[in-house]
Amino acid sequence: MGCLRHYNNKMIKLPKKITDFMDVFEKHGYAIYLVGGAIRNILLKKEVTNWDFTTSATPNEIINMFPKSFYHNEYGTVSIPQDENKSIFEVTPFRKESDYSDNRHPKTISWAKTIKEDLSRRDFTINAIAYGNNKVVDLYDGQKHLKEKIIKTVGDPDIRFKEDALRLLRAIRFSSQLGFLLDENTKQSIQRNSLLIKNISFERIRDEFLKILESDYPSEGVIFLKNTGLLTHILPELDICFIIPQKSPKRHHIYDVGTHQIMALKNCPSKDPITRFACLIHDIGKAETFKKDETGLITFYNHEVVGTKLTKIIADRFKLSNDQKEKLIQLVKYHQFTVSEIQTDKAVRRFIKNIGKKYINDMLDVRTGDRIGSGATPTSWRLELFKKRLIDVQKQPFSISDLKIDGNDIMKALKIKPGPKVGQILKKLFDQVLEKKLDNDKKSLLKAIEVSSP
Numbered sequence: 001m002g003c004l005r006h007y008n009n010k011m012i013k014l015p016k017k018i019t020d021f022m023d024v025f026e027k028h029g030y031a032i033y034l035v036g037g038a039i040r041n042i043l044l045k046k047e048v049t050n051w052d053f054t055t056s057a058t059p060n061e062i063i064n065m066f067p068k069s070f071y072h073n074e075y076g077t078v079s080i081p082q083d084e085n086k087s088i089f090e091v092t093p094f095r096k097e098s099d100y101s102d103n104r105h106p107k108t109i110s111w112a113k114t115i116k117e118d119l120s121r122r123d124f125t126i127n128a129i130a131y132g133n134n135k136v137v138d139l140y141d142g143q144k145h146l147k148e149k150i151i152k153t154v155g156d157p158d159i160r161f162k163e164d165a166l167r168l169l170r171a172i173r174f175s176s177q178l179g180f181l182l183d184e185n186t187k188q189s190i191q192r193n194s195l196l197i198k199n200i201s202f203e204r205i206r207d208e209f210l211k212i213l214e215s216d217y218p219s220e221g222v223i224f225l226k227n228t229g230l231l232t233h234i235l236p237e238l239d240i241c242f243i244i245p246q247k248s249p250k251r252h253h254i255y256d257v258g259t260h261q262i263m264a265l266k267n268c269p270s271k272d273p274i275t276r277f278a279c280l281i282h283d284i285g286k287a288e289t290f291k292k293d294e295t296g297l298i299t300f301y302n303h304e305v306v307g308t309k310l311t312k313i314i315a316d317r318f319k320l321s322n323d324q325k326e327k328l329i330q331l332v333k334y335h336q337f338t339v340s341e342i343q344t345d346k347a348v349r350r351f352i353k354n355i356g357k358k359y360i361n362d363m364l365d366v367r368t369g370d371r372i373g374s375g376a377t378p379t380s381w382r383l384e385l386f387k388k389r390l391i392d393v394q395k396q397p398f399s400i401s402d403l404k405i406d407g408n409d410i411m412k413a414l415k416i417k418p419g420p421k422v423g424q425i426l427k428k429l430f431d432q433v434l435e436k437k438l439d440n441d442k443k444s445l446l447k448a449i450e451v452s453s454p
Contacts, residue, residue: 012042012131017082018051021089022132024065030057032091033115033132040126043146044178053091054118054130058111062091074109094118120154123167124174128154149180157189165196168230169208176212176221187228194229205234206318213280214273219266222280226258237284237310244287248298254375257286264373270365274324278331278362279369284310308333330359331366339386348386348393357398360390397440400430404442413449425449 018034025032034042036052055062062078063069069080077092094112112118115130115137122128129142136143140154151171153160161167168190175182182190197205212221222238225231232239242258253260261280268279285307286300293299311332315325334355338347355363364387372378397403407422416422429445432438438448 012136014042021080022053025055025057026133028057028061028065030055030061031115031132032056033130033137035118035130036122036127039129039131039136040142040146042131043129043143051087051089053089054094054115055091056094056113057091058093062093076109076111096121122154123160123164123170125152125154126174145183149178150183151175151178151180152183152186153189157186158193161189161193161196165193166200166204166208168193168197168228169200169205169212172221172224172228172230173208173211173215175224176215176217179217179220182224182228190228190230194233197230197233202234202317203319206320209234209318210273210277213265213276214271218276219262222262222265235281235314237287237314238281240287241284244290246286246298248292248296250297252374252376255373257283260373262373264366264369266369267372267378268365268369270362272362274320274327275331275362275365278328278335278366279373281307281311281314282332282335282366282370283307284314284332304333304336327359327362330355331362334363335366335370337363337367339380339382341382341385343386343389345389345393345396348389349396349398352390352393353398357394396436397430397433400426402440403430403433403445404440405429405445409442409446410449413446 014034022032022034032053032055034051035054038048038051041048057065059071059076059078062080063071066078066080069078071078075092076095077090080089080091081087082089094115094117096110096112096117115132116139119128119130119137119139125140125142125145127142128138128140130137145152151174153167153171171182171186171190174180212218212225215221222231225234226239226242238258238261240258241261242256244257246253246255246257246260255263261283264279264282265276268276270276283300283303285303285305288306289300289303291299291301308329311329312325315328320328334351337351337355352360367383368378371380371383403426407418407426410416410422410425411418414425429438429448432448433440438444
């Protein structure tokens, strides 16, 4: 059973593990509040995945109450493992901060005495709501802004963003995750202070950007990045695409290059942030390869080659992992793949080898986003036929290692020792399977060896 709490004539039901946890602090004479995203999500009736608290207790006092807890950070946040589900509760003492020296970190951090002081330093009103002592503490109209679906800073937005420039991106991330609009004063402040994002490490920028891409409203988030001036600082290769036209005779496009990529992102079936990233930048090479002849025909010859080069630069700038970088590059590099009813099995196999089996579905998702983002239908009979061909072709081996027998089977069947002959036989069998002269099953392959052997 959970515990029922009152606020604004409504009821909040907290899990028993939460009320029991908070009761420990209260029994020891400390104030304890559920705060930030946890209480925000409860009010929005969304799932809570991280339970964050703030308290009047100091880090050492928290550790004394919970011997298994630990902390190794300057903010005093204590992590308290929960044995029953292996989760961790994070508790931070009430804080107050001095001036910020680098648009990211406060010069000094000291403990505050009241929840009011703590909430006054937080970023946005919807994150400055606390719950404790059977009541909600909402000093900055956070509940009102949740209902109005707007993102607004606590206090002066210029001060908030100059304190911590990562908040510029966090504002847009919350907008794209929640489907909220930016408060006008907050939006104008982001525009005025957008240059400050250059003071933030790209590891932190990457984390916020990928959260935007995997949100429910990724395209709207990127539009906010563009309209506030942040895009030109973090992804200038995309920003310039909005001035590159595509509408011309003999062309199916209805948008400029930048808008097309936004629409491709919006219509990408995948929820994977890297696949969505590929949709967003798949045509960035068009800015450099734009040509328009005397008839008005626009071309972008080899834009995928230039786009691949730029994607490598972008992946390194965003500090993507090796796996993320490889995937992003592959999806951009081969997004122009040909779909035709007259393609041979060899051509389809070459496509699969180029893109890699593990990225086939992601590549098809990029193609779907690309088509819809161009004003076309989500699919075509040729694309559907191609998908069936991909399935059929993959039933055949792609390398000798895909054969249902190996060198050991050959040596045993022919009673020979390791040597070049084993490899030669495997190669011959592989070629016969590719030519569909032989089935790729162990019985057929062994029989073929016995028949061909002297």
